[in-house]
Each structure stands twice: as C-alpha cells, then as structure tokens.
Amino acid sequence: MELILCVAVGILFSVGVYLILSKSLLKIILGTSLLTHGVHLLVMTMAGLKRGASPILGDNSGSYVDPLPQALILTSIVISFGITAFFFVLAYRTNQTTGTEVTDDREGGEAANE
Amino acid sequence: MNNLLVFPVLLPLVTAVILFFFKEKIKLQRILSLISSLLSVLTALVLTGRIHSEGILTLNLGGWQAPYGIVFVGDMFSALLVLAASVVGLAVLIYSFGSIGGERERYHYYSFFLFLLVGVNGSFLTGDIFNLFVFFEVMLMSSYALLSLGGTKLQLRETVKYLLINIVSSTLFVAAVAYLYASVGTLNMAHLSMRVAELGQGGVLNVIAILFLIVFGLKAGLFLFFWLPGSYSAPPSAVRALFGALLTKVGVYSIIRIFTLIFYHDPGTTRPWLMFMAAATMILGGLGAVAYKDIPRILNYNVIVSVGFVTFGLVAATGDAINGAVFYLLHDIVAKGLLFILGGLIISASGTDRLKDMGGLIQRYPLLGWMFFILALALVGIPPLSGFPGKLLLIRGGLEEGMIGLSLIGVGSSLLVLYSLIKIFRIGFWGDPQEKQIQKSGALPRAGMAGAAGLLLIVILAGICSEYVYSFVSQAGEVLANPELYIEAVMKE
Numbered sequence: 025m026e027l028i029l030c031v032a033v034g035i036l037f038s039v040g041v042y043l044i045l046s047k048s049l050l051k052i053i054l055g056t057s058l059l060t061h062g063v064h065l066l067v068m069t070m071a072g073l074k075r076g077a078s079p080i081l082g083d084n085s086g087s088y089v090d091p092l093p094q095a096l097i098l099t100s101i102v103i104s105f106g107i108t109a110f111f112f113v114l115a116y117r118t119n120q121t122t123g124t125e126v127t128d129d130r131e132g133g134e135a136a137n138e
Numbered sequence: 139m140n141n142l143l144v145f146p147v148l149l150p151l152v153t154a155v156i157l158f159f160f161k162e163k164i165k166l167q168r169i170l171s172l173i174s175s176l177l178s179v180l181t182a183l184v185l186t187g188r189i190h191s192e193g194i195l196t197l198n199l200g201g202w203q204a205p206y207g208i209v210f211v212g213d214m215f216s217a218l219l220v221l222a223a224s225v226v227g228l229a230v231l232i233y234s235f236g237s238i239g240g241e242r243e244r245y246h247y248y249s250f251f252l253f254l255l256v257g258v259n260g261s262f263l264t265g266d267i268f269n270l271f272v273f274f275e276v277m278l279m280s281s282y283a284l285l286s287l288g289g290t291k292l293q294l295r296e297t298v299k300y301l302l303i304n305i306v307s308s309t310l311f312v313a314a315v316a317y318l319y320a321s322v323g324t325l326n327m328a329h330l331s332m333r334v335a336e337l338g339q340g341g342v343l344n345v346i347a348i349l350f351l352i353v354f355g356l357k358a359g360l361f362l363f364f365w366l367p368g369s370y371s372a373p374p375s376a377v378r379a380l381f382g383a384l385l386t387k388v389g390v391y392s393i394i395r396i397f398t399l400i401f402y403h404d405p406g407t408t409r410p411w412l413m414f415m416a417a418a419t420m421i422l423g424g425l426g427a428v429a430y431k432d433i434p435r436i437l438n439y440n441v442i443v444s445v446g447f448v449t450f451g452l453v454a455a456t457g458d459a460i461n462g463a464v465f466y467l468l469h470d471i472v473a474k475g476l477l478f479i480l481g482g483l484i485i486s487a488s489g490t491d492r493l494k495d496m497g498g499l500i501q502r503y504p505l506l507g508w509m510f511f512i513l514a515l516a517l518v519g520i521p522p523l524s525g526f527p528g529k530l531l532l533i534r535g536g537l538e539e540g541m542i543g544l545s546l547i548g549v550g551s552s553l554l555v556l557y558s559l560i561k562i563f564r565i566g567f568w569g570d571p572q573e574k575q576i577q578k579s580g581a582l583p584r585a586g587m588a589g590a591a592g593l594l595l596i597v598i599l600a601g602i603c604s605e606y607v608y609s610f611v612s613q614a615g616e617v618l619a620n621p622e623l624y625i626e627a628v629m630k631e
Contacts, residue, residue, distance in 0.1 A: 044306070049298065056305045063312045070320035093319065096268055100312055103275045104305075110282060111301055118294045127298075 375482025459535025
C-alpha cells in the first residue's frame with residue numbers, strides 16, 4: 025500500500041515541478057498546490073499505513089492509526105491554504121497592474137541594467 | 139518561573155493582534171508598537187541574564203513532558219539571538235516611524251512588523267522541529283505581506299518570485315520532516331538527537347541531513363541565494379533593513395542548530411557539502427557586491443557574504459570557530475540592520491539609489507557619512523569594532539583545522555566587502571555633487587538617525603567590551619559543541 029502511495033506522491037511532485045517551470049502564473053500556482061498535495065500525502069504515507077481504528081478513543085479498538093501525522097497534515101494544510109489564497113490574490117493584482125500573467129514578460133532587475 | 143521563555147513570542151503577538159483594532163489611529167499604533175518593542179528588549183535582557191547565571195532554561199508548554207509536548211528551549215545561543223533580534227527590531231521600528239509613510243501605516247504595517255518578530259523569536263526558541271516549520275511560516279507570511287505592502291510594480295513582481303521560492307522550500311521542509319519522522323519517529327529536537335545517535339547516522343539519515351541543508355540553504359541564502367538580491371531590492375528601506383538583518387539569520391540559525399544538535403555524527407559526509415556551499419557563497423556574494431553600482435544590490439550581496447562566513451565557522455567546528463560563528467552572527471544581525479538603515483538614509487538623502495547620480499553628500503550630511511564609514515570598517519573587521527573578534531576567532535579556528543583555502547577565501551571576501559562599501563562612501567560622499575540631487579534632497583528623518591546612532595553605539599561597544607560579550611558567547615558555543623548539555627536540559631525528568 026505504501027508503495028502505491030509513494031508512486032502517487034512521485035507523480036504529484038513531478039507534475040507540480042513541471043507546472044512550476046511553465047510560463048503562465050496561473051499554472052505555477054496550480055503547480056504549487058499539487059506540490060503541497062504531494063507532500064501532505066507523503067507525511068501520511070511516511071508515518072505508516074497500518075490498519076487500525078481512526079484515532080478517536082470512543083471506538084474501543086485494540087489498535088489505532090498514528091494521530092500525530094494527521095495533526096501535522098492538518099496544520100500544514102491550513103498554512104498552505106493561506107499562502108495559496110495570498111498567491112492567487114497577488115497574481116490577480118499583478119495581472120491588473122502589469123497587464124500580463126506570463127512570467128517571461130517581466131523585465132528582470134531593472135536596477136541592474138546600468 | 140520559566141514562563142519567561144514564552145514572552146519574546148507572546149509580547150509582539152498580543153500587541154500585533156491589538157493593533158488590528160486601531161487601523162486609522164496611526165499615532166496609537168506607533169506608541170503601542172514602541173512600548174512592545176522596548177519591553178521585548180527588556181525581556182530579552184532579563185532572559186539572557188538568567189540563562190547566564192542558571193544555565194539552559196526549558197519550558198514544557200501545557201505541562202507535557204519533553205518528547206510528547208512542544209518544548210521551548212532557551213540556551214545562550216537562542217537568548218543572544220533573541221536579544222539581537224529585539225534590539226534590531228526596536229531600531230528598525232524607530233526608523234520606520236519617519237520613513238514608511240502614512241499609507242502603509244494605515245494598512246497594518248506595524249502588525250505585520252510585529253508578526254515577523256513573533257516568527258523570528260519563535261524560531262530561535264522552539265525545541266520542536268515541526269514547530270520550527272510553523273514559526274518559519276509565521277515569519278514568511280508576514281514577510282510576504284511586508285514585501286508586497288504598497289503594491290508597486292516592482293514589489294509585486296518580486297513578491298511573486300519570493301513567494302514561489304519559499305513555497306517550494308517550505309514544501310521540501312515538510313517532506314524532510316516526514317522522512318525524519320518515518321526513520322526515527324519523533325519531532326522533538328533533543329529526542330531526535332538521541333535517536334539519531336542510537337541508530338548511527340548513515341544512509342537515509344545522511345540524505346535527510348542534506349535535504350535539510352538544501353531547505354535551510356534556500357531560506358538562508360547559502361549558495362542557493364539566487365532569489366535574494368532581487369527580492370530584497372523591492373521593499374521600502376525599513377522593511378529591507380528588517381529582512382536583511384533577520385530573515386536569512388533564522389535560516390543560518392537552523393543550519394547551525396541542526397548540524398550541531400542532530401546530524402553531527404557523520405561530519406565526513408556533511409562537511410564537504412557545507413564547505414563547498416560556504417566557499418561558493420563567500421566568493422559569489424563578494425563578486426556580486428563588487429559588481430553592482432546601486433546601493434540596494436550592493437547591500438544585498440553583503441548579506442550573502444556574511445551567511446557564507448558564519449557557515450565557514452560551522453565547517454571548521456573547533457571551539458574557537460563555533461564561538462567565532464556565534465559572535466559574528468550576533469555582530470552581523472546588528473550591523474546589517476544598521477547598514478540597511480544607513481543605506482536607506484543615503485537613498486533618501488540623495489533621492490536616488492544609483493551611485494552614478496550621487497556625490498558630495500559629506501558636505502551636507504557629515505554625520506551620516508562618518509557613521510557609514512565606521513560601520514564599513516566594523517563590517518570588514520577592523521580591530522576596535524565588533525566585526526573583529528568574530529572574524530579573528532573564525533579564521534583562527536579555520537587555520538587550526540588546516541582549512542587554508544577556506545580561510546583565504548574568508549579573508550578575501552572581507553576585502554571585497556570593504557571595497558564594495560568604500561565604493562559607496564567614495565562615490566556617494568566624496569564625489570562631485572550632482573545638480574539633480576541637490577534639488578531633491580531634504581532633511582533626514584530624525585527618528586531614523588536616532589535608531590542608527592543607537593545601533594552604531596552597540597557595534598562600537600560590543601567591539602570594545604568584547605571580553606565581556608565573549609563570556610556570553612563562549613557559553614553559547616559550549617552548548618553547541620556539547621549537544622549532551624542541551625539533551626540533558628530538555629529530557630530531564
């Protein structure tokens with residue numbers, strides 16, 4: 025089971041990296057979302073996928089799944105959600121101000137051109 | 139009460155939240171943030187004093203024992219960094235009163251400012267690796283906001299780059315934590331150190347160590363600094379001072395902490411990487427500082443050089459070198475804050491950031507000119523000033539270890555730093571006055587000069603009283619050289 029998820033994480037990472045390397049800002053943001061999806065899945069996989077009850081004490085089960093990575097993922101999800109929201113608004117504002125959403129068109133380091 | 143440990147985080151946090159309610163009352167915002175910053179400096183002083191007399195302080199948040207709960211650890215290294223960060227925060231805050239402008243102040247500038255300090259102080263004090271990630275994000279989120287606040291074209295463009303590079307590095311950070319958790323099953327740094335020692339650092343743990351090096355190298359501008367010169371050129375000079383003084387230093391702190399506390403068992407594998415990255419950082423940063431002719435970029439490349447220099451101390455890893463790295467890191471936080479404030483004052487004095495449009499500033503701003511000159515000497519490491527003891531210890535440690543090449547690179551990069559700063563002094567202050575700028579220039583913000591003078595006083599005093607400062611620094615170096623002390627303090631019954 026871990027092996028399958030590792031492959032899935034690998035695919036998410038590669039697609040994410042491919043999208044980040046593209047020219048359009050929107051694709052870059054989608055790439056970062058895929059990357060964070062991949063890493064959240066990775067945290068879950070890395071903690072082990074042994075069978076057990078969901079980590080709620082009322083279930084009276086003999087074994088539970090590891091609750092720690094779930095808390096880590098939850099934290100990481102809200103953080104990346106906040107950052108993604110900020111990134112979208114930033115991209116929108118950039119698009120309005122510069123009139124383009126293609127990263128190549130931005131002239132790099134205008135202070136350096138002396 | 140060890141609860142003192144949480145105050146460097148709590149104080150700016152509470153103030154920042156309160157400030158959100160007074161959006162339009164700029165005067166009140168200024169007063170509150172000033173009081174909070176003064177209190178932070180006081181708290182940091184008390185904290186440093188207590189750790190000096192009692193040794194490492196720990197605080198189990200929520201009363202849970204060490205590996206199970208989150209623990210705050212105040213050893214001397216953290217305390218000194220918190221102190222330096224609070225002092226620079228205060229000075230930059232005073233500088234921003236006169237320079238940041240009402241429009242930005244109205245849009246929660248001071249809240250973001252204080253949140254950034256929350257993230258920085260939290261990163262220095264935490265003893266849990268995932269909590270370190272969270273504090274990094276707190277710091278980075280506020281830095282995104284500060285970087286883009288104002289919304290000029292340049293700022294927007296650079297924020298996009300900065301945001302993207304930090305999302306990628308944070309993702310790698312989480313991945314590294316996941317791998318580490320999978321292989322040792324804990325997140326507490328002291329506990330991690332014990333488990334890594336039990337397992338023996340080899341194979342996968344080395345890979346994780348290098349992954350952490352890449353993550354923090356990206357954040358600290360160690361070799362992977364390609365994002366830094368552009369991003370730090372965009373924001374207004376007060377924000378730039380805060381970034382230049384603090385942000386990269388948190389990455390440097392994490393590298394030092396990780397490689398002295400957790401992954402110190404196999405220096406044969408990790409050391410060549412650190413060595414290569416330190417050398418490349420010093421060389422490339424020095425070259426960049428010499429190459430450019432506008433003030434923001436020269437200063438930005440100076441930040442990069444010093445990151446390489448501190449890492450050099452970690453590579454050499456003798457007692458002297460570690461003490462030197464701590465001393466130099468402290469000096470560098472204060473001096474870089476001052477350098478960026480003075481740079482900002484020069485820009486506002488001459489009305490331009492290009493060197494070729496400047497000249498003759500010494501006639502109208504003699505005080506500014508001589509302050510800049512003294513600081514340039516301090517950054518290079520001329521004896522009575524604060525840059526000297528750290529550099530001396532670092533170079534001596536490097537030579538003891540037989541790292542002649544790296545030591546030479548360190549000395550050479552100092553020369554490049556000197557050249558780049560004296561270039562600003564020579565052209566900007568001594569050159570012929572340019573007609574364009576005389577019309578533009580006005581009086582300097584008095585608050586900014588006061589903040590800069592305070593920092594300069596610290597730079598000079600820390601150099602003159604280096605014997606006294608050294609008694610604190612050597613205590614910090616001792617814990618870094620003997621991780622057992624840290625582990626015992628955290629994992630006690």
